[in-house]
Amino acid sequence: MKSYLHRLSNCQTIEELWEAHTRKMDEYGFDRLIYGFTRYRSGTSLGDPEDFIILTNHSREYTDVFLGEQHYVHAPMVNWALNHEGAGSWGMLAQMCSASEIMINQRHFREK
Structure with missing residues (x-):
């Protein structure tokens, strides 16, 4: 675990970090991940989807519908x-x- 955290903390890009994280999570049996972040949540609103940070290893076909059609x-x-x-x-x-x-x-x- 220490080497994994060290690896993540030394990543130079989000893409590098996400790839290392999804690879590690796959070792634990988590083969599909979605990470979402927004600074603009208030009450029941997550804010403008244009302001979301979304990281996922789901297929484009899935995320285009799930996110694009706001099924989330x-x-x-x-x-x-x-x-x-x-x-x-x-x-x-x-x-x-x-x-x-x-x-x-x-x-x-x-x-x-």
Whole structure:
């Protein structure tokens, strides 16, 4: 880990850093990453998409739709990230959504 952090801290460009980071994360089983940053978040708004910094190793076809058509606005992982710190996986999110769906279904049957 120390050598990895040293490597990242010595990168000369964002592209070099991102390539080193995605390669390392792939070793841990994270084969697709999205990093987003904005200085202009307020309330429920992330600000102007033109001001976002987005790094990803997803395909252009995916990001053109996900970002270009603003699907991220309602994306579960984005909503999770806006309310939490740290890393989260799609598996963790799927478990949370499944638990929420179960709770909603249980509430629906109790109301009948």
